[in-house]
Amino acid sequence: MIKFRPIVFLIGILLSALAVVMLIPALVDVLTGYSRDASVFAVSAGFTLFIGVSAVLAARADEPEIDVRQSFVLAALGWAVAAAFAALPLGFSDLGLDPTSAFFEAMAGVTSTAATAITGLDGAPPGILLWRALLQWFGGFGMIAIAITVLPVLQVGGMQIFRLESAGGAQRVLPRAAQILTGVGLIYVGLTAACATALWATGMTGFEAVVHAMTTISTGGFSTSDQSIAHFRSGAVEAIVILFMILGSLPFLLYLQALRGSPRRLLRDGQVFWFLGMAAAAVVLMTYWRWHHDGEPLPQALRMAAFNIVSVVTGTGFTTASYDTWGGVAIAAFLFLMVVGGCAGSTSSGIKIFRFQVIYEAADVQIKRLIQPSGLFVPEFNERPIPDTVANAVMGFFFLFAASYAILALGLGAMGLDTLTCLSGAASAIANVGPGLGPVIGPEGNYAALPDGAKWLLSFGMLVGRLDLYTVLVLFVPAFWRG
Amino acid sequence: MIHFRPVFFVIGILLTTLAVVMVLPAIADAAVGNRDWVVFATSAGLTLFVGVSLIIGNWAPRFDIEVREAFLLTALAWLVAAAAGALPMAFSGLNLSFTDAYFEAMSGITTTGSTVIVGLDSAPPGILLWRALLQMLGGIGFIVMAVAVLPFLKVGGMQLFRMEFSDKSEKVLPRVAQIAAAIGVIYLVLIALDATALWAAGMTGFEAVCHAMATLATGGFSTSDASIGHFHSLPIEMITTVFMLLGAMPFVLFLELMRGKPGRLFRDSQVRGFLGLYAAAVLALVLWQWLGGGESLPQALREVSFGVASIMTTTGFATADYQTWGGFAAVVVLYITVVGGCTGSTGGGIKIYRLEVLYATAKAQFRRIIQPHGLFEPHYAGRPIPEAVASSVMGFFFLFALTFAALSLGLGAAGLDFLTSISGVATAMANTGPGLGAIIGPAGNFASLPDSAKWLLSLGMLLGRLELYTVLVLLWPEFWRG
Numbered sequence: 019m020i021k022f023r024p025i026v027f028l029i030g031i032l033l034s035a036l037a038v039v040m041l042i043p044a045l046v047d048v049l050t051g052y053s054r055d056a057s058v059f060a061v062s063a064g065f066t067l068f069i070g071v072s073a074v075l076a077a078r079a080d081e082p083e084i085d086v087r088q089s090f091v092l093a094a095l096g097w098a099v100a101a102a103f104a105a106l107p108l109g110f111s112d113l114g115l116d117p118t119s120a121f122f123e124a125m126a127g128v129t130s131t132a133a134t135a136i137t138g139l140d141g142a143p144p145g146i147l148l149w150r151a152l153l154q155w156f157g158g159f160g161m162i163a164i165a166i167t168v169l170p171v172l173q174v175g176g177m178q179i180f181r182l183e184s185a186g187g188a189q190r191v192l193p194r195a196a197q198i199l200t201g202v203g204l205i206y207v208g209l210t211a212a213c214a215t216a217l218w219a220t221g222m223t224g225f226e227a228v229v230h231a232m233t234t235i236s237t238g239g240f241s242t243s244d245q246s247i248a249h250f251r252s253g254a255v256e257a258i259v260i261l262f263m264i265l266g267s268l269p270f271l272l273y274l275q276a277l278r279g280s281p282r283r284l285l286r287d288g289q290v291f292w293f294l295g296m297a298a299a300a301v302v303l304m305t306y307w308r309w310h311h312d313g314e315p316l317p318q319a320l321r322m323a324a325f326n327i328v329s330v331v332t333g334t335g336f337t338t339a340s341y342d343t344w345g346g347v348a349i350a351a352f353l354f355l356m357v358v359g360g361c362a363g364s365t366s367s368g369i370k371i372f373r374f375q376v377i378y379e380a381a382d383v384q385i386k387r388l389i390q391p392s393g394l395f396v397p398e399f400n401e402r403p404i405p406d407t408v409a410n411a412v413m414g415f416f417f418l419f420a421a422s423y424a425i426l427a428l429g430l431g432a433m434g435l436d437t438l439t440c441l442s443g444a445a446s447a448i449a450n451v452g453p454g455l456g457p458v459i460g461p462e463g464n465y466a467a468l469p470d471g472a473k474w475l476l477s478f479g480m481l482v483g484r485l486d487l488y489t490v491l492v493l494f495v496p497a498f499w500r501g
Numbered sequence: 502m503i504h505f506r507p508v509f510f511v512i513g514i515l516l517t518t519l520a521v522v523m524v525l526p527a528i529a530d531a532a533v534g535n536r537d538w539v540v541f542a543t544s545a546g547l548t549l550f551v552g553v554s555l556i557i558g559n560w561a562p563r564f565d566i567e568v569r570e571a572f573l574l575t576a577l578a579w580l581v582a583a584a585a586g587a588l589p590m591a592f593s594g595l596n597l598s599f600t601d602a603y604f605e606a607m608s609g610i611t612t613t614g615s616t617v618i619v620g621l622d623s624a625p626p627g628i629l630l631w632r633a634l635l636q637m638l639g640g641i642g643f644i645v646m647a648v649a650v651l652p653f654l655k656v657g658g659m660q661l662f663r664m665e666f667s668d669k670s671e672k673v674l675p676r677v678a679q680i681a682a683a684i685g686v687i688y689l690v691l692i693a694l695d696a697t698a699l700w701a702a703g704m705t706g707f708e709a710v711c712h713a714m715a716t717l718a719t720g721g722f723s724t725s726d727a728s729i730g731h732f733h734s735l736p737i738e739m740i741t742t743v744f745m746l747l748g749a750m751p752f753v754l755f756l757e758l759m760r761g762k763p764g765r766l767f768r769d770s771q772v773r774g775f776l777g778l779y780a781a782a783v784l785a786l787v788l789w790q791w792l793g794g795g796e797s798l799p800q801a802l803r804e805v806s807f808g809v810a811s812i813m814t815t816t817g818f819a820t821a822d823y824q825t826w827g828g829f830a831a832v833v834v835l836y837i838t839v840v841g842g843c844t845g846s847t848g849g850g851i852k853i854y855r856l857e858v859l860y861a862t863a864k865a866q867f868r869r870i871i872q873p874h875g876l877f878e879p880h881y882a883g884r885p886i887p888e889a890v891a892s893s894v895m896g897f898f899f900l901f902a903l904t905f906a907a908l909s910l911g912l913g914a915a916g917l918d919f920l921t922s923i924s925g926v927a928t929a930m931a932n933t934g935p936g937l938g939a940i941i942g943p944a945g946n947f948a949s950l951p952d953s954a955k956w957l958l959s960l961g962m963l964l965g966r967l968e969l970y971t972v973l974v975l976l977w978p979e980f981w982r983g
Binding site for chain 1: 656793867870900909914974
C-alpha cells in the first residue's frame, strides 16, 4: 500500500508556498489600483493557505520518508494540484474565464507552456500578468529541481544517466542535493535578474521586463501582449530574449560547475554541443529558405528565423512572425523541432537532446553489428559507455512519446479539430512549447476558441510532457497501486 | 572485401525473369492490336540481354553469399528491378518521363500503388497488366525476403522470425527454398481465387486478373482512375476487402493451415493484433461517420470497412474520399498507414509485431520503474523477447521516425504543402499508395508533383520496403571497408 500521509504533508507545504506567492500579484494590483482583482488574489491566497496549512497539520509526521512510488504520486500530484489552485485567481478575476480555461491557463503556466486562452493581454490587469509569469518561473525551477534530484533516482526514461555521483553513499545524497539546488536556484535568480535588467535597458517598462525575464529563463513564453514579443518591434529585445531562451535550455548543473571553476565541462558537453549545433543549423537553413525561396531580404529572414526557431526549439513559445505561413517545409520543420526540445536538466521540455544522442549511438552500434555480427561495439555518451538499461529506457521513452502524442492527437481529432490543429496542438502541449500551427492555435492564434474537451486533453498532455511521461503514466499501471 | 560476382549473378537471374514476364503484356497488347507490344518486346529483349550477360559474366561453380553481399543484393535487386520495370513504361504510348516511369515502376515493385498515370481507363492493356505484374512479383519477392533473408540479417528485430532449424546451416537453403516455393504456390492460388470471385462479381476477366494481383500483393494499382470505386459494386468491395486482409497476414501461417495446423493462424498474436486493430479502427470511424457525419449506418460501414482495410493492409485502393470525413478520420488514416500489416506478408509499414514488441518492452519498463529490484522480462507470443530483438525493434522505430522527418522536410523543401509532405512520406514509406490533401489524396494523383519530390518518394518506398536497415546499412563507411 502507498502511504499518503507524507504526500499530503508535502502537498500542503507546496500549497502554503503557493499562497504566499499569490500575495505578490495582490500587492501589485493594490499598488496599481485594481482593487477588485487584488481582493480576488487575496481571497484565493487565503483559501489556498487554509487548505495547505490544514494538510500540513493533518498529515504531520516525525520524519516524512518518501519511497519511489510516493515520489511518483507526489510529482504528478504536485503539478496538478498547483495548477488547480493557481487557476483560482484566474477564474475569479475580471477576465471572466470559465473554470476549464482557467485550469488550462494555470496548467500552461506551471508546465511553462505558452499556450494561452486569454485574449486581450495588453489591457489585462498587472496582477494577472505577473501571476502567469510567476507560475512559469516557479514551474521552470521546479522542473530543473526534479530533473536534477528526483528523475535520475526514479530511473525515468534514461534519466539515470544523470544520477549525481555521490562519494558517501545514499545518506549523503540528500544534503548534497539540497546544496546543489541552492546553487542552481541562485543561478536561476541571477540569470532572471540579468535578463530583466537587459530588457529594461532596451526600453521595456520595468514591469514588462520582469515578466518577460521570468517567462524567458523558464522557457515558458507567456507575454504581456497578445502579439507576444512582436509587440515591441525591437531587434535588441529579440536578441536578448534569444540569448536567455538558449541559456534557459542548457543544463543548469553545468553552470554550477562552471562557476566552481570547471567551465570546460560546459563547453565540451555533448548535449550542449548538439543542441546549439541543431539550433544553428535550423536557423541557417530556414534563413536560406526564406531568402532564396520566398524572396525575403536576408537580414529580415535571419532575424525572424533565428527568433522563432530558437523560441520553438527551446520550448519557450514566444513569437514574432506567423511562421506557419512560410510553406510546407517550415511547418514540418517547426513541428519536428518542437518535439526535439532542449537539454535535460534545464527548464525546457520535449524529447530532449541527450535522448537523441543515446538513440543515435545505439542505432549506430546496431548497424555496425549488422555489418559485423561478431564485432564488439559499445555506444558512448560523453565519453562513457551507455549501459544497456539506459539505452533501452531511452528508446522506450521515444516509443512512449510517440504513442502519447498519437493518442493525444487522435483525441483532439475526436473533439472535431482539423488535422493541422490536432497534430501541432498535441506536439506543442507534450513538448510544452505553446503555440501550435494553423489558423486556430498558430502563432497568431489562441486556445480560447477550442472546445472544453480539447482544453482538458491538452492540459493533460502538458502535464504528461512536463514530467517526462513516465512519472505520470506510471500511475495508470495497475501494478503501481498493488502490493 | 565484398564479392560482387555473386551479387551480379543473382541480379542477372532476376533481370532474366523480369524479361520473361515482360512478354505477357506484349502478348496482351498484340492481342488487341496495340502498338505498345513492340515496346514491351524490345524492353524484354534488352532486359534479357543485360540479364544473360550478367549471368554469363559472373558465373562461377560455387558462390558464397555472406551478410554484406546479402544486404547489397537485396537493395540492388529492388533498385534494378524498378529500373527494368520502368523501361516499357517510359517508351510506351503514355509518354511518361523517365522520372515518372521510374516512380511508377518503383511504386509497382514495392507494392505501393501510388500512380502518376492519368487516364488509366483508356490505357492499353499491356501497361495495365505490366503494372499489376510488377506488384505481384514485388509482393512475392517481399514475402520471400521477409521469410528467408531478413531474419538472417537480423534486420529490425526480424530475427524473431528466424525459423527453428537455423542452426543446422547446411540444411537451411533447401528448407528455405522449399518453404518459399510452397508460399509462392499459396500466393498464386489466392490470386486465382480472388480473380475468379471478382470475375463472378461482374468484372471482365482482364480486370479481375489485374485487380487480383494488385490485391494480394497489397499493391493497389487499378485499371481505372476511380480505383475500385469505378465498379460501384458491393460484392467486389467485399471480396477485395477479404483478400486484402489475407494479403496482409503472415503467409507462413497459411502454410501451417495447409498442413493441418489451423490453430496457429488464429492464435498468432500478430494476426490477433492486426484484426483487433482493424476492428477497432472500423468501429471508431463508423461511429464517427454515423453519429458525427450523418451518414446512414450501412453506407458508413461499407465505406469504412473497405477504406480501413485498404489502408491498414497498405493496399491503397479507394472507394470513398475519406478526406471529407474530418480531422479525426485524417489522423486515424495517417496512423494506420504507418502501422501497416503483419510481417511475412505483402503489407508494409512498421508492422504489428514491432508494435507488440514495443508495447511489451514499455510494459516491462514500467514494472521495473515501480519495483527497481524486480525482474521483469518482456514477452512476445508467450516467449521472452531477447534483449537484442527489443533494442533492434526500438532502433527500427527511431530510424523510421527519423527517416520520416528527413523525407518530409525534403518534400517540404521541394515546395509541397505540409499535409501532402507528411502524408506522402507516410504513404511511401509504408508502401500504401494514396496520401492526404488535395493533390495526392485518395481521389488525387502523384503526376503533378515536382521531379525532386518523385525521387524522394521513390527513395521512401525503397527504404520502407527494405525495412530501412537494409538500405541504411549501405551508407555506413564500415560496410565498404575491410
